[in-house]
Amino acid sequence: MAPIAAHPVRSAARTTLHTVTVAAAPDAVYRLVADVSEWPQVFGPTVHVDVLQEAPEEGGEQLLRIWATANGQVRNWTSRRVLDPAARTVTFRQVVSAAPVASMGGAWRIAPEGDGSRVELLHDYRAVDDDPAAEALIEQAVDRNSTAELDALKKTAELGADRAALHFSFHDSVRVDGDAADVFAFLDRADLWPERLPHVARLDLREDVVDGQPVVQHMDMDTRSPDGSTHNTTSIRVSFPDRRTLVYKQLRVPAAMTGHTGRWTVEPAAGTDGAWEVTSWHTVTLDPEGVRALLGPDATLADARAKVRHALGANSSTTLRHAKEFAEARAAGAPDGAGAEGARATT
Structure with missing residues (x-):
């Protein structure tokens, strides 16, 4: 038996x-x-x-x-x-x-x-x-x-109804007449941003590799604001090359906020043949106490929304402009050793 x-x-x-x-x-x-x-x-x-x-x-x-x-x-x-x-x-x-x-x-x-x-x-x-x-x-x-x-x-x-005043979203877009892979490569290669973007003073990047591909990025970045000040943020990004999308969440945010999430998207531009619409999306939740500490006791949430919109929009618009110039220069045959061929296999 x-x-x-x-x-x-x-x-x-x-x-x-x-x-x-x-x-x-x-x-x-x-x-x-x-x-x-x-x-x-x-x-x-x-x-x-x-x-x-x-x-x-x-x-x-x-x-x-x-x-x-x-x-x-x-x-x-x-x-x-x-x-x-x-x-x-x-x-x-x-x-x-x-x-x-x-x-x-x-x-x-x-x-x-x-x-x-x-x-x-x-x-x-x-x-x-x-x-x-x-x-x-x-x-x-x-x-x-x-x-x-x-x-x-x-x-x-x-927060109840007050949350509607603290929570808002916005986006900035640019049309690119170039290769979507080059645009996505520019956005994905955040480790190169300090040498490519004037508002990025420093950036440390660590990546988690899954199945041989770096799909999760940990970013520690010093950013210059339009007023000349520098602030530090830490973020996690998740990369979706097949969708030409990067999503992110800031873990350490500026004083006026309690939350900031966003995404970068590269999509076919409507009504065009071969052009791409590249968009930076932001969702922000303001911190009332942080707003008063940063802008003064008489500052309103409308003041804070305008300031945050300007600061984040200026930086993302700068990134979009440089991504456009990068991709369109490559489409025109300009040499650039840090171009798409320098991007990861995921792109």
Whole structure:
């Protein structure tokens, strides 16, 4: 009789529960949890979210790919969510996890409490091979991110109608009569920006390589403002060469802001044959206290919006102009050893 094969005994999944009370209506809180387009701006750990399959308006399944920081590293995974607006719940389960996570799921639950809401964030998870050291790392990341996300959700929801005055988006575009690969290469090669862009004083770039391609960039940059001052920002960028798109999130922002996200896109220009529209998109959330500290006690949010719009727009417009000149010079046959052939294989 053949011996019975021994199978490793898997430990039970670890579970956690984090809660917060929010002075806002449950439906308003639920909308912030359900609308993943807002997550990079609301939640500190979230860098970018791609909606692969949208849920119906009345609720149902949604498929997402998420990039977020955990224990100082950028992880990405694919998750399936089930949205239930009537019950104000969102359940989630990672379809494809990133090591050391073997599996993870959970739920958001929003319920009335007094004049506000009670939010519960549940997680269950396993580590690869039930490794205790990996479980400890996952526990730290889940605790840190859950606490940060609930704090951010509370702060954002409690702004109420004031958030509309603090939160705004804008963009700048330029038409390029050149090769899209050259334009994208210019934007992607941020390590060359100090020698290519007059407003970039210093830039340190570190890249995470996935499957042999550098798709996540960590940037520490000193930028010159139009008034001559210099400020430091740190950012994470995710590169999508197949879409000719770069998305980013600033982790360290200037004093007047609490959040800044954006993206660079290279798309066919409408009504043209072979030209490209290159656009810099910005989404900003202002910090009222930072605005007063920077512009004085009598400064208005309109003043701050105008100043931020001018500063960010001036720098992004400068980058767009130089990207245009770079690509059009190459299209005209001008030699440039730092051109597209100096770009990464991803471009």
